[in-house]
Amino acid sequence: MTNIKTKNRITNIAIYILLSVMVIIWLFPIVWIILCSFREEQGADISYFFPKTWSFKNYIDLFKPDAYYFPRWFANTLIVAVCTCILSSLYVLMVSYAFSRLRFKLRKPLMNIVLILGMFPGFMSMIAVYYILKALNMTQTLLALILVYSGGAGLNYYIAKGFFDTIPRNMDEAARIDGATQNQVFWKIIIPLSKPIIVYTILTSFMAPWMDFIFVSVIMKDNYNNFTVALGLYRMLDREHMNDYFTRFCASSVLVAIPITGLFISMQKFYIEGVTGGSVKG
Amino acid sequence: MMIGSQTEQSSNFKLLNKIKVPFKIFAKGDWATRLSFLIMGFGCFVRKQFIKGLLYFLAQVLFVFLCVFFISKYLPDLGTLGTVPIKRVWDEVEQVYINIQVDNSMLILLYSIVSIFIIFFFCVLYINSLKAAYNAQINSENGKKNNSFFDDIKSLLDDKFHTTLLTLPSIGVILFTILPLIFMILIAFTNYDSDHLPPAKLFDWVGLANFKELLWGSAQISSTFGRVLLWTMIWAFFATFTNYFAGMFLAIIINKKGIKFKAFWRTMFVMTIAVPQFVTLLTIRNVFANIGLINTWLQKLNIIDRAIPFFEKGWLARIMIIIINMWVGIPYTLLIVSGILMNIPQSLYESAKIDGASPFKMFVKITFPYVFFVTAPYLLTQFVGNINNFNVIYYLTAGGPKSLNYFFAGETDLLITWLYSLTSDKSNYKTASVIGIMVFLICSVFSLIAYNLTSSTKREEDYQA
Numbered sequence: 001m002t003n004i005k006t007k008n009r010i011t012n013i014a015i016y017i018l019l020s021v022m023v024i025i026w027l028f029p030i031v032w033i034i035l036c037s038f039r040e041e042q043g044a045d046i047s048y049f050f051p052k053t054w055s056f057k058n059y060i061d062l063f064k065p066d067a068y069y070f071p072r073w074f075a076n077t078l079i080v081a082v083c084t085c086i087l088s089s090l091y092v093l094m095v096s097y098a099f100s101r102l103r104f105k106l107r108k109p110l111m112n113i114v115l116i117l118g119m120f121p122g123f124m125s126m127i128a129v130y131y132i133l134k135a136l137n138m139t140q141t142l143l144a145l146i147l148v149y150s151g152g153a154g155l156n157y158y159i160a161k162g163f164f165d166t167i168p169r170n171m172d173e174a175a176r177i178d179g180a181t182q183n184q185v186f187w188k189i190i191i192p193l194s195k196p197i198i199v200y201t202i203l204t205s206f207m208a209p210w211m212d213f214i215f216v217s218v219i220m221k222d223n224y225n226n227f228t229v230a231l232g233l234y235r236m237l238d239r240e241h242m243n244d245y246f247t248r249f250c251a252s253s254v255l256v257a258i259p260i261t262g263l264f265i266s267m268q269k270f271y272i273e274g275v276t277g278g279s280v281k282g
Numbered sequence: 283m284m285i286g287s288q289t290e291q292s293s294n295f296k297l298l299n300k301i302k303v304p305f306k307i308f309a310k311g312d313w314a315t316r317l318s319f320l321i322m323g324f325g326c327f328v329r330k331q332f333i334k335g336l337l338y339f340l341a342q343v344l345f346v347f348l349c350v351f352f353i354s355k356y357l358p359d360l361g362t363l364g365t366v367p368i369k370r371v372w373d374e375v376e377q378v379y380i381n382i383q384v385d386n387s388m389l390i391l392l393y394s395i396v397s398i399f400i401i402f403f404f405c406v407l408y409i410n411s412l413k414a415a416y417n418a419q420i421n422s423e424n425g426k427k428n429n430s431f432f433d434d435i436k437s438l439l440d441d442k443f444h445t446t447l448l449t450l451p452s453i454g455v456i457l458f459t460i461l462p463l464i465f466m467i468l469i470a471f472t473n474y475d476s477d478h479l480p481p482a483k484l485f486d487w488v489g490l491a492n493f494k495e496l497l498w499g500s501a502q503i504s505s506t507f508g509r510v511l512l513w514t515m516i517w518a519f520f521a522t523f524t525n526y527f528a529g530m531f532l533a534i535i536i537n538k539k540g541i542k543f544k545a546f547w548r549t550m551f552v553m554t555i556a557v558p559q560f561v562t563l564l565t566i567r568n569v570f571a572n573i574g575l576i577n578t579w580l581q582k583l584n585i586i587d588r589a590i591p592f593f594e595k596g597w598l599a600r601i602m603i604i605i606i607n608m609w610v611g612i613p614y615t616l617l618i619v620s621g622i623l624m625n626i627p628q629s630l631y632e633s634a635k636i637d638g639a640s641p642f643k644m645f646v647k648i649t650f651p652y653v654f655f656v657t658a659p660y661l662l663t664q665f666v667g668n669i670n671n672f673n674v675i676y677y678l679t680a681g682g683p684k685s686l687n688y689f690f691a692g693e694t695d696l697l698i699t700w701l702y703s704l705t706s707d708k709s710n711y712k713t714a715s716v717i718g719i720m721v722f723l724i725c726s727v728f729s730l731i732a733y734n735l736t737s738s739t740k741r742e743e744d745y746q747a
Contacts, residue, residue: 008540015535022532023550026609029565030557032575044568047578091454094447102444110448115733117459119725121670121698124718125462127705131392132462151458154451181436182443211558214672214702230560237564246568253561264556265549271617 030257036250044237044246058251067224068245070252073232076142077256080228081209083146088153088205093198096160097186101172114155122152126218133219140223148215149208163197164190199270203263210260229256303409307416318415322408325415329422333431338411345404353400356393363387363472364484387474387484395464399456470715479709492716503713506689506700511720513600514696518668520604521611526661528608529615530653534645536616537623548620551613559610563677566606567593593679596693603694607674618660619653626652662732666725675699697721 032049037058039051062070098104099111129148130139138144171193172185180188191198209228216231227235233252236245264271308316311325318325323338359365364385373380421428429437438446470492472478478485491499496507536547554562569575570592577589593599626649634644654661675681681692681699690708691700697717704714 012538012540015538015541019535019541019547023547026551026554026613029562029569029609030554032569033561033565044571047573047575047582049575091451095451098444098447102447104444107444115729116726117455117463119666119722119729120463121701121718121721121725123672124701124715124721125459125466127711128392128462128465129458131388131465132457135389135392147454148458151454154448154455155459181440183439183446186443186447207556211560211673213560213676218706230558234560234564250565253558253565257557257561260558261553261556265553268549268552 033250033253033257036247037254039247039250042244042247044242058247059255061248062252062255068232068236068248069224070229070232070248070255072225073227073229074252074255076226077210077228077230080142080145080149081206084149084209085202085206087146087150088208089198089201091150091153092157092160092201092205093191093194095154096157096164097190099157100161100164101169101185101190102182114157117155123214123218126215129215130218140220140226142226144219145209145216145228148219149212150205153205160194160197160201163194167193196270199267203267203271206263207260210256300409304412307412311416312419315412315415315419318412322411323415326411326418329415329418329428331414331418331428331431334414334434338407338414341404341407341411345400348400352393353397356390357397359385359390360394363486364390364480367480367482367484383481385484386480387472387478387486388480391468391472392465395461395468399461466711466715466718469711470719472712474711475713476709488712492712496713496716496720500689502687503689505687506691507717507720509688510691510695510697510700511724513694514669514698517600517604517671517696518665521607521668521671521674522661522665524604524608525611525615526657526664529612530619530650532612533616533619533623534649537620548616551616554609555613555617559673560677563606563610563674566609567678570602594683596683596685599679599683599694603674603678606678607671610674618657622653622656623649659732662728666728666732669696669721669725669728670698671696672698672702676702697724 035049035051036046038054038056039046040053040055040057041051099107133139133144133148136144138147167190172180172189175185175189176182209230211230212228213230213234216228217234220226220231224232229252233249233256235241236249236252304319308319311318314328315325321339322342323335325335326338327335364387366384367386368381369384370379371382372378418428471487471489472485473488473491474485477483495503498504532551535541536544541547571577572589572591572594576592577586580586581589591598592602630648631644634648639647675694675696676699679692679694681695681703683694684692688695690704690710695703698721701714701717701721704710704717
């Protein structure tokens, strides 16, 4: 018995060591960004880990008017993210509810169309999207970004549909017998029961504009004022700017990452429930 | 309503019957219904469905307006994609020649597609208006009351709720996914590249020439395609499975009985999901740069004399990408697998333990089959997702190291990043479109396999108890 116990203890210690090493590896880039953001010495290629002089200079510089004006990018991204988040989440929930709970003639054909559309590489069409926006006279605007990000959102209905599928049908049938319309069933029964998937949808659609780089770069070209942080920060690391802007890049990365990380960690539970509840059972 | 049910009965001739609908209506309709063929909504209007009738009529007016001012300008040129790029006109006042833009192939193609969409939707609307007129006629002949506009609105919240829910998302998808996609698919059959850039020059239909060029026609392009395709598949395979197994392993050891601070460990890894990829990947690229942190450390410790060119030698760069991708992907698998692990009935393990099974055996016989069964669809979507994984490649190497043997591609370029650089740097839209179609074909093969493997789609109806 003691033999098994010591063996178990040794395995556990080995696991702890392994986990610690892995955590260090996983946190390494993040810690490095944070350290660099406080580094007074400029330059990208620094061969030491800890800054020689600590300062808030990089953070302060971010708020000085410059061609690379971070606060504006941050505000842009926030506006785009909030609007996209509202529109996309609505679209996703609407489409997935329709496909999951309602029965209509075009349901299967439409689902097949979505399946096929999903197999095309998403930004194969970005050039055409650009010209459509140009025809609508909307290139280089934030509205264009919002429309592009939320426009195709309805296609990502699978996970939410999988979740809706698991809500027992007899609940809405009972409500229907009591005379509720489909609209009432949707708002009063399904939505209140679907908190995990709603939070999941909101979270993913809020994060999408923070991460996307391709569409912004196609749509905004060089209109620095309407950049989102992803594109702006990427530009900071252009070869010619890299040495001047690297530490500032790190500082802005920290500012971007803090709110998103906080949001993500506080909502992690719903994220897991969303992914496992939806994708897996669906 | 009545016509709708008739068509459904003989499902074999569904399409044929749909075409017949207008003729049937014309044969059976009275004067008001027949007049609706000319003036949309007339039948409804006569039968006191004023608003409905008016809306149909307005739709018709709008359509005629569009025909005159939009469709007729572009659609007729679809066959040639324009003939005159720029015309020189003598300006009497200024006494100079000025250039006037006449045709622009790109706009002709794009607006022709829009026109075809408009015509298609108008046809659907037209037939619906006829059905509505006919139904209104039947109802009044039978002495039934016709739906008021208010009733119609109400039904949109109830038995036609799907229309309400799907309309807006569909408009978004049509405008920003389907329309551009059709445009790009058609581009694959033209010679739209840097030598044929409208407005100065026009492009033209070339049939299957681009496909031929990519697959066997041009030695350089087709050998690049072959190599990029091979690397894309290797990448997708390793990226998917390294993440999957390593993530599962991590989830299992964190979930092991007796390991403390489970939530802490999990959060540490999962936190990396929340930091935007461009931030972490660009940083990692920097860490591994020639004069970056790692190389300098290794040199200081006298392990190496010269910097290791992590991203500058083909295979080394590829291996690095796969390894760094684990950093990005493992947390996702960890999240999903930990969720599933909690669902495995503990009794299975208890009884296995009584039978004296080793932890390894329990993994092989219980944990793995269970997790694999639930995650099979996830695994396949991951695979398809990795074929299209733009971010990791673009942020780490941007496709490099560039090679002269390749047609505007680097040794770590995936099909998708190659497509991107062909469009954004080289304006070679024709080849990019063909590559896009190839990616589609590859992805659809794997998706089809996934679709057939996962019984969930087939059992969808029984699942909804």
